[in-house]
Each structure stands twice: as C-alpha cells, then as structure tokens.
Amino acid sequence: MGALEGKVVLVTGGGNGIGRDCALIAAQEGAKVLVNDLGGGLKGDDPGSAGPAEEVARLIRERGGEAASNSDSVTSYRAVQGMVEQAMDTFGGLHAVINPAGILRDVMFHKMTEDDWDRVIDVHMRGSFNVARATIELFRNQNDGAYMFFTSTSGLYGNIGQANYGAAKMGIAGLSRIIAMEGARNNVRSNCIAPVAWTRMTQSVPIKDEAQAERRKVMAEKIRPDQPARFSVAMVSPAAANVSGQVFGVSGENIILYSQPRPIETCSKPEGEEWTVDSILKEAVPQMAPKFYDLGRAPPSTQPKQAQPA
DSSP states (O other): OOOTTEEEEEETTTTSSSHHHHHHHHTTTEEEEEOOOOOOOTSSSOOOOOOOHHHHHHHHHHTTOOOOEEEOOOTHHHHHHHHHHHHHHHHSSEEEEEEEOOOOOOOOOGGGGHHHHHHHHHHIIIIIHHHHHHHHHHHHHHEEEEEEEEEEEEHTOOOOHHHHHHHHHHHHHHHHHHHHHHGGGGGEEEEEEEEEEESSSHHTTTTOOOHHHOOOOOOHHHSHHHHHHHHHHTEEEEEEOOOOOOEEEEEETEEEEOOOOOOOOOOOOOOOOOOOOHHHHIIHHHHHHGOOOSOOOOOOOOOOOOOOOO
C-alpha cells in the first residue's frame, strides 16, 4: 500500500522537471493525480500546449494509475478553481497540492522591465496564492489537506540577476508559514522546499567555460529532479501529519532543514535613554556588525548526518 493510497493530488507544473516526477511518484504511491501544466516556455511567453500535462497523465494511466490532465494557467484564480472542480468531478476529492509551477525572467535589476517583474511574480507568488485560496476552505472543511510550495535558495540566500524570482520565492516561504499556522487546528499542513535539481531552469543558465560544462555534467547525474520530487510526495502524505510550517531543501541525496528568520542580536538602551542617530552609528551598528551576513552565497551546510533507523 502506497503512502498516498486513497488520496487525490493536484500537481502544477507537472509536465516537466520536478513537477513531472512529483506526479509520477505520487501515482506510484497510490494517489489519483491531476497533472496541470500550461505547456509554455521557460519564460512564460509561449502560447502553451496541452501536450506535456496529458503525456504525463497518459504515462500514469499506462502504468495502471489514475490521472487526468489540465493545461490552464495557475495565474488565473478562476482557472485554478476549475482545477479543483475537475479533481472533485473526476476523482471525488482533493487532499494535497504540490506546486512547482514556475518561470524565469533573469536579468540584472537595473535592467529589469515591469513585464519581467510582473510575469515572474504572477506565476510564482500569485500562482501560489491561487492554488492555496482555491483549496483552503475545502481542506479546512474536510479536516485534511497538505501543501508543498516551492521556494528557492535564490530567495533564501539571494542570487544575482534574479530579483524578481528571489522576491517571489521569499514571499512563498512567508505564505506557507502562515497557512501552516492558521491551518493547524483543521489538520491543514503547509511546507515549502528549496530544491536543487538538474531541470530546464538550471540548464537555462549560460555556460561560461569548459570547467563549468564539466560541472554541469556531474550535476545532471547527481542532482536529479526525482530526488526533491520524492521528498515533496512524502511530505504531503498522511505519514507526515506532524510536519508543517517548515522550509526544507533537497540536493541530491541530502535533505536539508533550513532555519527561519529569528532575532540574533538586540541592542538596548537603559530605561529613560533613547537612541540617537549618532549613538546608533557609534554603538548599535558596531555591536551588531560581527553578525552581519556578507553578500556572498551561503557557505556549505554542516556535515550531513546519516538518517537514523526508526
């Protein structure tokens, strides 16, 4: 019996990359799957096609599973409501949403157009709102629902040329946290994942030299999309009912739990005294400075621990 036996799962962006593997693995674990994918290009400026979503749904059916396809855009709230209705009409329910649908419009911020900004925010941030808002009341009423949203190290750490993408991905982490807090009393869970995987998104970054090309070849073998997909499926299963409000990462066979922003230093004045501009600059800033984060990418995580047997 699979981890998602008897459950219905909506997977957005399910025609390619991590989303495709999420849909296939969810079906392997017993779920009935609604595979959504607009079928557009990486930049979100193509007309789209029903082909990718239907290809994955067909593959699931050929393997003995149950699946249907949908090629509408997550940027439309009405379209996402239609996905929910389709799941209910086709499979009789909906219990989880895995939401990796996304696009890229990478450009340095001083050259970024309003369209570059709006398109990325629309798909990632608005799309996450849409899939959550269209399902949250159903999940609350049935006391059963789980979300896996997709954040990114481009937001958690920052990444040059991705101000639009990073801003959206940090917003998604905040959205997921609050949905988890508000949904706890109704058994509605929400987590997010910052995946590292070889997909068409990572392939879109230009190769500068042979050394980088060789590194990419190694990456393609070691950080596959099925690895974060397996974790995403596990986290929306009933067996993970006690896991909510977390930010995870998956890179190859490394499963990462990220910290979440909390105060790390407080500078206080004695009762009756006030900070001035001068004292802030001369006292507070120097006190906090040793704990400032630099502008580089985050350092490697601590030595990974082996999972302990249950």
